Amino acid sequence: MEINLISDTVTKPTPGMLDAMLSAEVGDDVFKADPSVNALEEKVARMFNKEAALFFPSGTMTNQTAIKLHTNAGDQLICDKYAHIYNYEGGGVSFNSGVSCKLVDGHRGMMTAEQVEAAINPPDFYHSPLTTLVCIENTANKGGGACWKFEELKRIKKICAEHDLSYHLDGARLWNALVAKKETADQYGDLFDTISVCLSKGLGCPVGSVLVGSVSDIEKALRIRKVFGGGMRQAGFLAAAASYALEHQVERLAADHKKAKELGVVLEGLSFIKKVEPIETNIIIFEIDNAKMSSESFVEKLKEKNVHIIGMGQGKLRIVTHLDYTDDMHASFIALLQKL
Secondary structure, three states: OEOOOOOOOOOOOOOOOOOOOOOOOOHHHHHHHHHHHHHHHHHHHHHHOOEEEEEEEHHHHHHHHHHHHOOOOOEEEEEEOOOHHHHHOHHHHEEEEEOOEEOOOEEEEEEHHHHHHOOOOOOOOOOOOOOEEEEEOEEEEEOOOOOOOOOHHHHHHHHHHHOOOEEEEEEOOHHHHHHHHOOOOHHOOOOOOOEEOOOOOOOOOOOEEEEEEEEHHHHHHHHHHHHHHOOOOHHHHHHHHHHHHHHHHHOOOHHHHHHHHHHHHHHHHHOOEEOOOOOOOOOOEEEEEOOOOOHHHHHEEEEEEEEEEEEEEEEEEEOOOOOOOOOOHHHHHHHHHOOO
C-alpha cells in the first residue's frame, strides 16, 4: 500500500466527480462560451459576495495575475517571509510584474497590522519603491497550515484603506480555514479586493483555481490571463469537477484536520522529533533532532515502507493529509511511526 502525503494535490477524482466531468456541458471558454465554466465562475463569485470570478489552470497563475492587476512595474508589495508568492512561485512577482517584495518577519506566516504599517514605504520618498499591495496567505502553508485570526485581517484592511493599498488573499487552502474556524466565504469577500482559491488541493479536483473580485478587476484579469497563456478551450470538464467538489467535498476537510492532529500527537511522542508546529488544518510541519537521526534518513526510512513525505528546507519536513488518505492508511502510518 502506497501512502503519499507530500501534498493534498496528489488526489484522484472521486467516482462522483468523474461522473460530473463526463456529463459536463462544454463549449469554448476562450470565447466565454463554456456553460460549465460560466456556471462555476458565477457560483464562486456568489459564495464570496463578489461581482465576478475567473477560472484559471493553476493557483500560481491566479496569484500572479492578481499581483499584476494591482501593481505597476517598480512597485513593491508587502507579504510575510513565508509567503507562497515569494517562496514558491518561481520569482514570478519580479518576472511577471517587475515588482519587489517587502518581507515581514511574522509568526508562522502571519503578520500583524503594526508590522504591515511599518513596512509601507513613504509614498513621497521616490528613492524607495512605491508600496501598492498587501498579500495574505490563508492558510499559511509554510507555517503549518496556520489560520489567521479574522480580527487581525480586518485590522490590516484598515491599514490598507488608510494608505490606499490593494489587499489580495492567496486563499489556496482557504477552504480548510473556513472549515477549521467555522467562517464563511462572504466574510472574506467583503474584506479583500481579490481572492484566489484553489480547487486542486483539499477539494480533490484534478486542475483549477478561481480569482474573485470586482467586474473591473476580473476584466483586467482576463487580459492578463491571456498574456500568461492561461486561456483554455473546453475547460468545462474541469469546471464540472470544481462545482462537484464545492457541493460535496468541503465539509469533509474536517476529517483531514482530525487525522493531521492525530499524527501530530504521535510525532510529538517520538524521541527523535525535535519540534512539531501547532496543527490547525491538514498540514504538519515538524523538525528532526539531527543528533539522533537526520531528516534525510527519516524520509528514506519512510520511503522504504512506501510512505512519501516532503522536505520544506531549513530542516523542516511536511506531511499533508487529504481526500485519498484513507482510515486504513492512517492506521498503518501511525503503526509505522511508532515502530521507528
